[in-house]
Amino acid sequence: MDELFAKYQQELSEERKALQLKKMKFNDEYEKDKEMLFREQESFLEERQRFEEEESAFDEMVQTEEQRDEVILLNVGGKNFSTLRSTLTRYEDSMLSAMFSGRHHLGKDNDDRIFIDRDPDIFSMILEFLRTGIIPMPKNNEEEELLRREMDYFALGPPRIPFLERWNAKWKSDGLTLRDEGRTVEVIGEDRDHIVIMGDSKITHGSVTVTVQVTIPRPNRYSFGVLPDIPASFNKGFAYKSGVLGWGLHDHTSALGIYCQTQLVAPSTLGYVSGDLVTMTIDVDRGDLIYKVNGVKCAELLSSEVLKMGVYIAATLFNKGAIWKIVEF
Incomplete structure (x- = not known):
């Protein structure tokens, strides 16, 4: 009877060990699967974020291009002008580029034209420069000085540097x-x-x-x-x-x-x-x-x-x- 009981205890102990080994193996596989799932989830989230950023950049680019091709109606000193936003923003460091960047509120007249309180005749020369990149030829010294002042006002063209005229x-x-x-x-x-x-x-x-x-x-x-x-x-x-x-x-x-x-x-x-x-x-x-x-x-x-x-x-x-x-x- 004692021998039979001892044999039963030994078999029970071996089954318990086998069960523990199986449990440990299951836990290891579970942890591995969980880690793999976590990594896949992380990769998915990163991919989704990258996609959203690319989509946002694309939308912004499309919006920017649409804005650049937008026709702007101007009233400069009582004279009407029409031009593209891309023309007005051609030189990034200029005042006009800042004005028409879309970040500022600009006053309008009764005809919904953006109003700029400057000399319209000289502004037409400014607009010619923005379109061609070439400073137009003034008719006389007085007009040349007015053009120079307006170019300075709008921060356009080459900067005039201090020079000793002697x-x-x-x-x-x-x-x-x-x-x-x-x-x-x-x-x-x-x-x-x-x-x-x-x-x-x-x-x-x-x-x-x-x-x-x-x-x-x-x-x-x-x-x-x-x-x-x-x-x-x-x-x-x-x-x-x-x-x-x-x-x-x-x-x-x-x-x-x-x-x-x-x-x-x-x-x-x-x-x-x-x-x-x-x-x-x-x-x-x-x-x-x-x-x-x-x-x-x-x-x-x-x-x-x-x-x-x-x-x-x-x-x-x-x-x-x-x-x-x-x-x-």
């Missing part, structure tokens, strides 16, 4: 003398090439416009332009022969244009004679060099990669008695 007493030929606190330079030496720098530093960004009135005893090798570096010698010329490297408009009526050494790089419709006003604009950011004579645009060199590296404004004078005076508007 001939430099250190960077000049010995045959030159300065008067009027550096506003006027005169050739007191013999007839030969004389270079003088304007300002006290290299222009490395932005836009500078300067005007000089020339007094020329007779037509000769005069030039007004820019140099990439301060020359080793100021007793040479530039922009008409193999002298100092530079670009400039000179007075020769037989060969009108902007020259670099002896090479014509841009044609001109005008030269200049004694008494003329010669205006030069250098836009380093764009690499543009533009000239006017007596307010009439005559020559331009555009998108020059070399000019984008920075320049000094300079002039070549020749005949004794030649006088170049900086004109300030």
